[in-house]
Amino acid sequence: MDKSMSNRFRYHFSATKLVFWTCIFLGLVFLFFLHTPQHHSDPVPRRRILRSPDWESRVAKSSQPRSRAGGMRVLVTGAAGFVGTHVSAALRRRGDGVVGLDNFNSYYDPSLKQARRAVLERAEVFVVEGDVNDAGLLRKLFELGKFTHVMHLAAQAGVRYAMKNPASYVHSNIAGLVALFEACKSADPQPAIVWASSSSVYGLNTKVPFSEKDRTDQPSSLYAATKKAGEEIAHTYNHIYGLSITGLRFFTVYGPWGRPDMAYFFFTKDMLKGKPIHVFEGPNHFTVARDFTYIDDIVKGCLGALDTVEKSTGSGGVKKGKAQLRVYNLGNTSPVPVGKLVNILEKLLKVKAKKVVMPMPANGDVLFTHANISQAQRDFGYRPTTDLQSGLKKFVKWYLDYYHSDGALKSSL
Numbered sequence: 276m277d278k279s280m281s282n283r284f285r286y287h288f289s290a291t292k293l294v295f296w297t298c299i300f301l302g303l304v305f306l307f308f309l310h311t312p313q314h315h316s317d318p319v320p321r322r323r324i325l326r327s328p329d330w331e332s333r334v335a336k337s338s339q340p341r342s343r344a345g346g347m348r349v350l351v352t353g354a355a356g357f358v359g360t361h362v363s364a365a366l367r368r369r370g371d372g373v374v375g376l377d378n379f380n381s382y383y384d385p386s387l388k389q390a391r392r393a394v395l396e397r398a399e400v401f402v403v404e405g406d407v408n409d410a411g412l413l414r415k416l417f418e419l420g421k422f423t424h425v426m427h428l429a430a431q432a433g434v435r436y437a438m439k440n441p442a443s444y445v446h447s448n449i450a451g452l453v454a455l456f457e458a459c460k461s462a463d464p465q466p467a468i469v470w471a472s473s474s475s476v477y478g479l480n481t482k483v484p485f486s487e488k489d490r491t492d493q494p495s496s497l498y499a500a501t502k503k504a505g506e507e508i509a510h511t512y513n514h515i516y517g518l519s520i521t522g523l524r525f526f527t528v529y530g531p532w533g534r535p536d537m538a539y540f541f542f543t544k545d546m547l548k549g550k551p552i553h554v555f556e557g558p559n560h561f562t563v564a565r566d567f568t569y570i571d572d573i574v575k576g577c578l579g580a581l582d583t584v585e586k587s588t589g590s591g592g593v594k595k596g597k598a599q600l601r602v603y604n605l606g607n608t609s610p611v612p613v614g615k616l617v618n619i620l621e622k623l624l625k626v627k628a629k630k631v632v633m634p635m636p637a638n639g640d641v642l643f644t645h646a647n648i649s650q651a652q653r654d655f656g657y658r659p660t661t662d663l664q665s666g667l668k669k670f671v672k673w674y675l676d677y678y679h680s681d682g683a684l685k686s687s688l
């Protein structure tokens with residue numbers, strides 16, 4: 276073989292080799308993507324989140340306590356949610372530093388969440404768009420905000436929706452909670468955490484009123500099970516890492532800027548449209564009732580819990596001593612039948628409801644709830660003061676203003 280032929284042969288051989296290995300490489304890349312789970316059921320759309328170039332300085336500014344000497348620096352997750360908005364605004368009003376985090380998912384109308392965010396902007400609370408499962412973002416937020424406290428309200432709420440989209444409950448209420456605790460345990464300083472559990476953890480418990488000492492091992496919905504799991508996960512992080520953690524079991528919270536997936540909210544909407552509403556009843560016409568709790572009372576409970584937390588004891592991810600672990604009922608102590616809720620709405624809205632009374636479907640709902648609040652009363656003076664009639668009056672006023680006029684309530688809490 277002459278020299279030029281041998282060169283041509285060598286060139287041809289290495290080109291074939293190159294094509295061969297490129298094909299192998301591309302094939303592997305293809306296989307990798309083929310086997311990567313697609314998370315079709317993720318409630319958080321994988322959309323690109325654009326943050327304004329100054330978001331880091333806005334976090335730093337918003338986390339700064341204002342007037343109150345020794346004010347807290349609080350990260351509020353789920354800040355564009357119903358309870359999150361009210362709690363964030365209340366903290367800011369009294370001078371604490373507050374940064375919000377919310378993924379603005381579409382479980383219910385995201386425009387309502389954006390409107391709440393606008394209210395918070397005016398109250399000088401900056402809300403970052405992002406998911407609690409984003410470990411990198413949480414790390415960055417803790418670096419920038421140096422949070423002393425976390426109010427963790429981000430969750431997949433709703434009892435009945437858990438049958439439609441179970442994965443969203445695991446994503447937010449389990450994975451999200453663990454991601455948050457992981458970030459908190461590694462943060463320096465380790466913040467104290469107050470988070471939203473739920474009255475639904477009492478499940479099939481029949482002893483009333485529900486006390487924190489009662490059994491909570493019979494959840495009747497996946498939602499309840501994920502909140503109960505959260506309470507156990509809280510125990511673990513408290514035990515291993517010295518995180519100070521307080522769980523609050525909310526009892527059917529309602530009020531202005533509420534959640535459209537809740538009965539009082541969509542009953543109002545449907546009654547105004549002249550549409551029928553379904554009122555559930557238990558076996559043998561058992562009256563279904565809820566310990567409906569007004570948002571302002573819940574906010575006082577949340578602030579009371581934050582104000583009485585002890586510091587976390589760990590640092591650098593290592594426990595340095597025993598830390599506080601608490602759980603409290605935040606209810607109204609006065610259950611009201613759902614039928615009575617409808618009667619009150621009829622009077623306030625001045626319309627007759629097209630009521631369809633039907634047996635409660637097997638949808639995870641429980642027959643009744645009733646809170647014993649003596650522990651919250653003892654430890655931080657929690658004392659609800661709003662009955663359902665007065666609270667619904669405020670809700671209806673807000674609802675009509677928000678959806679049926681361009682009034683001032685659209686922009687205030």
Ligand SMILES: O=C(O)[C@H]1O[C@H](OP(=O)(O)OP(=O)(O)OC[C@H]2O[C@@H](n3ccc(=O)[nH]c3=O)[C@H](O)[C@@H]2O)[C@H](O)[C@@H](O)[C@@H]1O
Nearest residue numbers: 432433473474475525526527537538553554555563613640
């Ligand atoms: O306290 C709690 O732990 C829970 O309170 C509410 O759950 P729920 O009490 O079921 O509130 P709604 O969904 O507003 O239902 C209120 C009542 O109306 C009844 N209902 C609901 C829907 C319907 O079409 N008809 C009807 O009679 C339900 O059975 C229930 O008794 C929230 O949706 C949960 O996120 C929260 O954790």
